[in-house]
Amino acid sequence: MWMSLMKLDLASVGLAVSLGFIFVVLFEIFRIKSYRGKTPPGPTPLPFVGTIPHFLLNPMEFIRSLSQYGEMTTLYLGRKPAIFLNTVELAKEAMVQNASSFSGRPPIPLLMWVTEGYGIVMATYGHSWKQQRRFALHSLRNFGLGKKSVEERVIEESSYLVPEMLKSEGKPFDPQHAIQNAVSNIICSIVFGDRFDYDNKRFAYLLEIVRENIIQSGAFLDRYKQVFNLLPIIKHFPGPHQKMYQNAEELKAFIRDAVKTHRETLDPDSPRDFIDAYLLEIEKQNSNEDSTFHEDNMVMSVSDLFLAGTDTTATTIRWSLIFLTQNPHVQERCHEEIVRVLGYDRMPSMDDRDKLPYTHATVHEIQRCGNIVPSGVFHETTQPAKLRGYDIPKGTAVFTNLTAILTNKEHWKYPDTFNPENFLDDNGHFFKPESFLPFSLGPRVCLGESLAKTELFLFITSLLQRIHFSWPPGAKWPDMNGIVSVVRSPEAYDIICHSRGSKK
Template identity: 40%
Template sequence: MVSLTAASVVPVSCAMALLGVGCLAAALLAFLLVRQLVKQRRPPGFPPGPSPIPIIGNIFSLATEPHVFLKRQSEVHGQIFSLDLGGIMTVVLNGYDCVKECLYHQSEVFADRPSLPLFKKMTKMGGLLNCKYGKGWNDHRKLACNSFRYFGSGQRLFERKISEECMFFVDAIDGHKGKPFNPKHLVTNAVSNITNLIIFGQRFTYDDRDFQHMIEIFSENVELAVSGWALLYNAFPWIEYMPFGKHQKLFRNATEVYDFLLEVIKRFSHGRVPHVPRHYVDAYLDELEQNSGDPSSSFSYENLIYSVGELIIAGTETTTNTLRWAMLYMALYPNIQERVHREIDGVLTNGRAPTLEDKHKMPYVEAVLHEILRFCNIVPLGIFRATSQEAKVNGYTIPKGTMVITNLYSVHFDEKYWNEPGVFSPQRFLDSSGNFVRREAFLPFSLGRRHCLGEQLARMEMFLFFTTLLQRFHLQFPPGTVPTVTPKLGMTLQPKPYSICAVRRQQKFPGS
């Protein structure tokens, strides 16, 4: 009897243990579910918005053309409304009036960055672009602005350096002898070299494979950073431990880029003389040494790597994609291209190279570049922001730390400020006498304290590269082909790969 009783106890104990584990798991799951649903409740006074799906919220609504979806939602819920991104309560700003109220009139309130798991993983909320609003951001922003001024746009010789890069660029295009080619590679290299001159004091050749690879990874991460997987990771960071998903590719790319940047920084800081900086890296290392005894200082080798990477990608993506769209639209609208040719030829007599002083003499060229920036919306949602303190907007209350999306696409397609915004028309930037006119609702570089610090440099590059290119070439598509103008989605809107023919115009041009 004793042996039979002992034997019967074992399976009962196992069953009880399994039942207990199952109950604990169910209770934990129920707790997490209730916790998630509580997170998804809108706070009192919060803007309304589209109804979320339980748990995942409105994440999948942003999977395709999020800027278009958000503008359509503003027509239902108003210029300011909310989204639930898997428990991350988010406010969306639409239309020029609303964006100006928040980013300009309440600039400091909307100057923070959201503490998203993705930002924490990628840059630990350090560096420059994703840094939290405060002393660290102020110090890094000041250093970057000074560096762009001292080593870039504020330097008299820097325009000549851009012009030299323009010549490398058009000479490389000339090598295709008017045959079809994809301009992405050459445009990206040429534009990134301008930023490289400021950061490293040196350009990279167009056949530098290591640098090319890094730029390609950067470009890929710009797409991956707003993919569905990235949004899911922000909502549910535990998926980091899943062996699959595009977020894993994002992290692998970042690690590879940071390792490469560390080696490049070491190479270009060799021979540095303290307090005699040759470029941004030298200037940063000076700050790092001067603040070495200050525990509150945010200057570090890690933040140097993050800052360099962010400046390279920010200085490359916007201008590169603007020029790629410009080439596509010139070939798509030959009548506009012909008028650009006439204006360039009328100003740049005897084939001389363009200078920034020619800018005010070329109102139509300026109008074309502005319309491309407006119509193509290179950075449609800007970079996500957060409130640094409680905000009051249009009668709504937005708590401190709330993530904010600024839909710049809705600003550039705001019917209140733009007549027929869905039509590509450079003429909207000209008055009745053909003079260039600035438009109020034009914010391709955003607004407020977090506006693009490289705006002046980007404008210099766009004008010089565009005029040098159109002075030398007529752009047309290969016979029988017309590429799509539907953009490739990511943090930036870039053209899908296309081929173009750059045919040498019959003019006298300056030598290489």
């Protein structure tokens, strides 16, 4: 009899659990349907996980499919709806005309754990973010952003990069380290006051962990965000998130060492770089109760500038070598134009852009097709908002679908192919369509836009002037969807370089 009761109790428990599960699922389906009646159309979400599985299956194809739902699309990041803006007109309406409502940043537990809410990129929209961003822009301008000094630094670094690329002349090699080191040296010279040699092992290690974190962070955001939301205590347990945290701590330790050295050698009358300027600002704001200037914010701001100033531009240049080898006629036309204007030995300058319209257009087409942030950097509504008749609640994640905007058939002559003619008018002069938004727009527009433009034009032009790039015979072309994370990067590849030679 006892065994019968046990079986009956277990059956009852099993039935209760099953009915409870069915009830929860049905309730979730009902909840989703009630939401979908009030939000813009979009793909059908699954209970609890939303549309994340669709994205993980093929990220780029999924992002490309979103514009079929109209100018706005609703996705579900787990149980929470998010809005994708698929047209440049709508992106401007939200991010520019209604900037105060759409300039927030979602407090993602995983990233908050790493950044502690400090810095610029992941900081919430508010007083601290405004102070830190304003100071960073002001300081970067003072130390060369938009001035000749940055241009001179890029030109100087190009003179190191070209021979570094030619060290393996005629042999397949991976150009990633050389490119990443060269680009990173520009922001390092502004932030730390110095550059690093390409064979500096400690700096090479730092660049590697930076790249590793950027690649992994996208996957973590997709796979672990919901776990961290529900169970923040997971940070105390083993897992791949621990490697991401450790990498971030190592970068911060490197920055703190630099800050210590700067503090010991600081000359208040002659600041050398961003760190010096920040240390002086801490002293200046010391008696201001409203100040957000302190060492933790400084370390994260430097980290943000270092990360943003290294990987995005380096990734774009890595895409450029793929596009240029896939389209050798474009590479040759650029080289001929550059040599006609500059010869082989005069380094390019930003003043040469008007004289090099095809090369200038090619650099922009590389950015358009490289599309390194396919859905833009996520925003969040800071207050209830209205957009095209829809009520958008406070705390809604908002994405700018740069993939759709950069390939809109109404705005581009050749939306689906690599063709610099997209940036040339009928007279062969350079022009920039309004749908060219690789740096986003609004108050959260990329902090280093001016720096990135200078680097991309000068580095790519210098490389095309002196080097012919080709694909290794028989080597497989990389998947052009790339590796989609926070930044969309190409798969690792080898390239062959041949010197164009000096013809003085």
